[in-house]
Amino acid sequence: MPAAGGRAGALFSGGHGWSGRLDRSPLDGHRVPRAVADPRGAAHHLRAEPEVIEPPYRLEPDATAAGLAERYAELEAGGETGATVTVAGRMMLRREMGKLAFATLRDSSGSIQLFAGAKWTADFDGFVKLSLGDWIAATGEVVRTRTGELSVKVSEWVQLAEARRSFGDKFRGISDVDTRYRQRYADLWANEDSRRVLLLRSRIISWTRRWLEDQGFVEVETPIFHPMPGGAAARPFVTHHNSLDVDLYLRIAPELYLKRLVVGGFERVYEIARVFRNEGLSPRHNPEFTMLELYQAYADYTDMMVLVEQMVAGMAAEFLGTTEVTYGGRPLSLGAPWRRATMTELIEEHSGLKVDLGTEAEELARVASGAGVRVEPGWGPGKVLLEIFEKTTEAALWGPVHVMDYPKEVSPLARDHRSRPGYVERFESIVAGRELCNAFSELIDPDEQRARFEEQARAKASGDEEAMARDDDYVRALEYGLPPTGGIGIGMDRLVMLLTDSDAIRDVIAFPTLRPETLS
RNA sequence: GCGCCUCUAGCUCAAUGGCAGAGCAACGGACUCUUAAUCCGCAGGUUCUGGGUUCGAAUCCCAGGGGGCGCACCA
Numbered sequence: 001m002p003a004a005g006g007r008a009g010a011l012f013s014g015g016h017g018w019s020g021r022l023d024r025s026p027l028d029g030h031r032v033p034r035a036v037a038d039p040r041g042a043a044h045h046l047r048a049e050p051e052v053i054e055p056p057y058r059l060e061p062d063a064t065a066a067g068l069a070e071r072y073a074e075l076e077a078g079g080e081t082g083a084t085v086t087v088a089g090r091m092m093l094r095r096e097m098g099k100l101a102f103a104t105l106r107d108s109s110g111s112i113q114l115f116a117g118a119k120w121t122a123d124f125d126g127f128v129k130l131s132l133g134d135w136i137a138a139t140g141e142v143v144r145t146r147t148g149e150l151s152v153k154v155s156e157w158v159q160l161a162e163a164r165r166s167f168g169d170k171f172r173g174i175s176d177v178d179t180r181y182r183q184r185y186a187d188l189w190a191n192e193d194s195r196r197v198l199l200l201r202s203r204i205i206s207w208t209r210r211w212l213e214d215q216g217f218v219e220v221e222t223p224i225f226h227p228m229p230g231g232a233a234a235r236p237f238v239t240h241h242n243s244l245d246v247d248l249y250l251r252i253a254p255e256l257y258l259k260r261l262v263v264g265g266f267e268r269v270y271e272i273a274r275v276f277r278n279e280g281l282s283p284r285h286n287p288e289f290t291m292l293e294l295y296q297a298y299a300d301y302t303d304m305m306v307l308v309e310q311m312v313a314g315m316a317a318e319f320l321g322t323t324e325v326t327y328g329g330r331p332l333s334l335g336a337p338w339r340r341a342t343m344t345e346l347i348e349e350h351s352g353l354k355v356d357l358g359t360e361a362e363e364l365a366r367v368a369s370g371a372g373v374r375v376e377p378g379w380g381p382g383k384v385l386l387e388i389f390e391k392t393t394e395a396a397l398w399g400p401v402h403v404m405d406y407p408k409e410v411s412p413l414a415r416d417h418r419s420r421p422g423y424v425e426r427f428e429s430i431v432a433g434r435e436l437c438n439a440f441s442e443l444i445d446p447d448e449q450r451a452r453f454e455e456q457a458r459a460k461a462s463g464d465e466e467a468m469a470r471d472d473d474y475v476r477a478l479e480y481g482l483p484p485t486g487g488i489g490i491g492m493d494r495l496v497m498l499l500t501d502s503d504a505i506r507d508v509i510a511f512p513t514l515r516p517e518t519l520s
Numbered sequence: 521g522c523g524c525c526u527c528u529a530g531c532u533c534a535a536u537g538g539c540a541g542a543g544c545a546a547c548g549g550a551c552u553c554u555u556a557a558u559c560c561g562c563a564g565g566u567u568c569u570g571g572g573u574u575c576g577a578a579u580c581c582c583a584g585g586g587g588g589c590g591c592a593c594c595a
Contacts, residue, residue, distance in 0.1 A: 078553095095558090098551035117552070132545070146553050168531040169544055171556045175532070178587050190531090234594065279594050280521090289595075428595090435595055466594085491595050515586080 055160045059137055061088040066109035068142060069150060077148040080141060087112055087152055088137040088160065090189060091130055093170060101128045102151070105138065106189075114138050115151035122156050132170065133163025133189070181512050194507070197500045201508055204315060204496055205272060208292060211311060217268040217294055222257035224250060224274070230474070231255030231413070233466040234277040237287075250276035253489065254293050255413065259442060260477045262295050262485055270294035272492065283504040284434065287513045290492040295442070299486030301425045304439035305402045308429055308488060309336040312400075312436070312495065319499055327432040327501055330398065338400040338429065343389050346403060351392040357381055357407060357422040378462040382407025382422070399430040412452040412468055414440035432498055439488035446478035 063085035072081060089107030091114075099118040104111050118124040120140075130136065138157040144150050165186070168174040173190035180187040180194065187194045209219065227246065229236035231253030239248050254273040261269050276288050296303065316323045316334045323335035341349075344356045355367050364384055368375050373387045385407050397403075405417060406426040414424035425441035443449050453470035460467035496508040506512040 093556070095554045095556095096551080097554055097557075100552045100554075102554045102557080104555080113555080115553080119552085147555080149553085149555070151553095166530055166545055169533095169556095170531085171544070172532050176527095176587085179531095232595085275595095277594070280592075282594085283589080285594065291595075438595075489595080494595070517586090 056158065059086070059088065059158075059160075061086045061107075061137060063087050063142075063152075064109040065089070065105070065107050065112035068112055068152075069110065072142055072144070072150055075142075075144045075150065077144050078146045079144045081143065083142045084139060084155075085142055085152060086137055086139040087114075089135065090163070091132060091134050091136055092167075092189070094128070094130070094132065096128050099124070102145075102149075103127075103130075105136070105152075113145070113149045113151040114154050114157075115140075115143065115145060116154045116157075121154045127154065127157060130159060131163050131166075133165075133167050135160035135163075177506075178514075181506050181514060182517055184510055197496070197502055197507055198510055200319060200500055201496045204319065204499065205290075205492065207315060207318060208272070208311070208492075211314065212270050212294065215268070217270045217296075218266055220258070220261055220266065220269050220271055222251075222254045222261075222271055222273070224276075226251050228469040228471060230468055230471050232275075232277075233468065235279065235465055237276050237278050252277050253291070255487070255489065256471060256474045258293055258295050259482060259485065259487065260474065262297055263477045263480050263482050267297040267483075268294070281513060283506070284494070286493065286505050286509055289505070289509075292490040292492050293487065295485050295487040297483045297485050300441040300484065301404075301427055301439055301486055304486045304488040305338070305340065305427060305429075306336070308437050308439070308490060309334075309338045309400065309402075311490075312431070312498075315495070315499060325499070325501075327498060328503060330432075332398070332400075332432055332498075334400060334431070338402055340402045340404055340427075342405045343385070343393075343403050344405075346397065346401070347385075347389050347393050349393075350396050353388065353392065355385060355388060357385060378459060378464065380407075380409045382409025386410050394430065394435075395433060397430040398433055400436075402427045402429050409455075411440065412456050413443055413449075415443045415445075416448070434494060435491070436494055436498070437488055437490040439486065442482065442485040442487050444478065444482040444484060446475050449478055450475050 065087065068085065068087070075081060087105060087107065089105045089112075091103050092106045092111070093104040095102040101116045101121075101124070103114040103116070105114050116124060116127050121127055136157055136159050138152055138154045140152045140154040140156070142150070143153045167186055167190045174180055174183075174187055180191065184194070188198070213219070225239070225241070225248040226236075227248060229249040229252050231251075232255065234252040236249040236252050239250065240246070241248055251273070252275055254271050254275070258269050258271060270292060271294075272290060272292050274288055275291050279285060279287065281287065294307075296307075313323045313334050313336045316325055323333065325332050325334055348354050351371070353367050353371070355364060359367070359381070361381065364381055365375060368384050368388055371388050371392045373384065373391050375384055375387075379387075389403075394403075404427045405420060405423045406414070406428075408414075408416065408422055408424045411424045411426050414426040417423040417425050424443075426439065428438050429436045443452065450470075453468065453475070456468040457470055460469075493505050493508050496502070497505060500508060502508050
């Protein structure tokens with residue numbers, strides 16, 4: 001350590017010899033004038049106090065707020081420990097008491113009080129001039145104040161970064177939703193709930209990976225650029241590759257690539273895939289969202305029902321401690337098994353309408369019109385049936401319920417039902433009134449798949465913008481042989497919404513899609 | 521894309537046709553155990569923008585912009 005130039009000793013300048021305390025004061029460094037921008041002023045200018053301490057390049061805090069709270073839980077009020085620690089974080093609150101000052105320091109684990117006094121804190125005057133929101137590191141003894149608050153009794157401290165902008169009302173935070181989503185960095189400090197939700201999202205995703213790996217699933221990555229959109233009915237985003245001079249589509253689903261990998265011998269694969277759909281925004285829709293898709297050889301759609309309900313119930317138990325949860329104030333029981341019912345059963349149960357694919361066309365049209373469904377040209381009975389279900393029944397379901405057996409006409413990638421002609425083995429699970437997942441016994445017959453694609457092509461020709469394109473390579477893959485396979489796609493954003501009791505998808509996405517902001 | 525609602529100080533919000541305000545933050549000061557500290561003082565505004573009605577507009581009307589919700593579309 002050079003005698004001059006090292007302004008903060010071993011702790012703040014790095015090196016390997018962390019001794020557990022400061023060798024020198026962090027204030028020993030030279031002071032340098034610095035031009036700063038005043039965020040509330042029009043232009044750059046020198047501040048009234050032109051000398052600032054350059055922050056250290058690295059430091060090694062040796063304690064966290066939560067760690068101290070746990071370790072010293074038994075310390076009595078007024079108690080001292082003799083233990084010196086260094087903590088770092090943002091100063092969120094400060095309470096001055098003449099020659100004493102108390103500050104709330106927040107790090108990623110929680111909050112700890114800093115206890116400063118003119119008699120024992122270096123540059124006490126500087127300490128009380130810190131702005132709310134400044135990043136600081138502080139070293140001192142762990143004590144509990146006479147009023148019972150666990151504290152670091154600050155002997156040395158250093159400012160790590162200044163907060164030139166405020167984090168809003170210190171009690172009420174930032175409530176303007178636009179500001180919260182655009183300036184998430186501020187929202188995360190101002191609103192504890194934002195931090196909680198996004199942290200839980202991260203933990204849910206990593207839990208999902210571990211849970212799937214434990215069952216032998218292999219994580220893979222498939223292309224986001226697709227030469228043709230496939231695997232779902234949705235409008236894609238289009239982009240262009242210059243040197244190939246081809247248009248490429250951002251994927252709307254990883255499905256067809258994942259099943260190619262099953263053909264290739266990956267018997268259990270999954271991908272936590274960001275997918276992109278060129279659709280309107282809503283509290284439940286973001287143009288890019290995260291979908292877990294997995295495929296399991298030798299399984300059918302009933303295996304997928306078991307898988308999703310065990311996964312969701314396991315997550316609830318892990319993160320909420322129970323499968324009896326509340327969403328939007330309504331109780332919801334996520335414990336497996338979930339109810340299974342066919343689409344036609346549910347339509348009858350909720351609307352009294354007795355319809356299925358065998359219903360006479362005129363009767364079906366009459367029922368559709370009575371349900372408020374506007375039948376469009378080109379719709380077959382399967383599409384009409386699906387629309388009737390969505391109009392009359394889906395919103396009324398709270399669930400969880402596996403809605404089984406969809407019309408073949410609206411399910412070009414699912415395998416024919418083993419006993420119900422015209423239907424396929426497909427289910428969607430409705431949880432809290434929303435579709436959480438979509439799963440099939442996968443269609444494995446290449447000839448049938450080719451025929452389904454032809455059917456889609458006809459629909460596209462008659463104006464259905466979301467009809468699937470014919471994917472000849474996918475059919476070729478099936479010709480090599482796809483074993484009987486169960487597959488499922490689970491909307492992870494909606495799952496996180498469910499487990500965090502969030503009513504907006506934007507709350508569970510750190511940087512949701514917004515109209516671009518004009519900053520002048 | 522259509523409909524409804526909304527936009528006031530850095531933040532959170534008042535003021536409904538009659539002098540634009542409060543709390544917090546900021547700034548100055550007091551205070552040796554605070555917890556959203558307290559107390560005193562001081563400052564802070566293109567009321568989203570433009571137009572109109574009116575003696576007078578944050579308030580009413582029209583147009584535009586941002587945002588929210590609903591519809592449509594979807595998971």
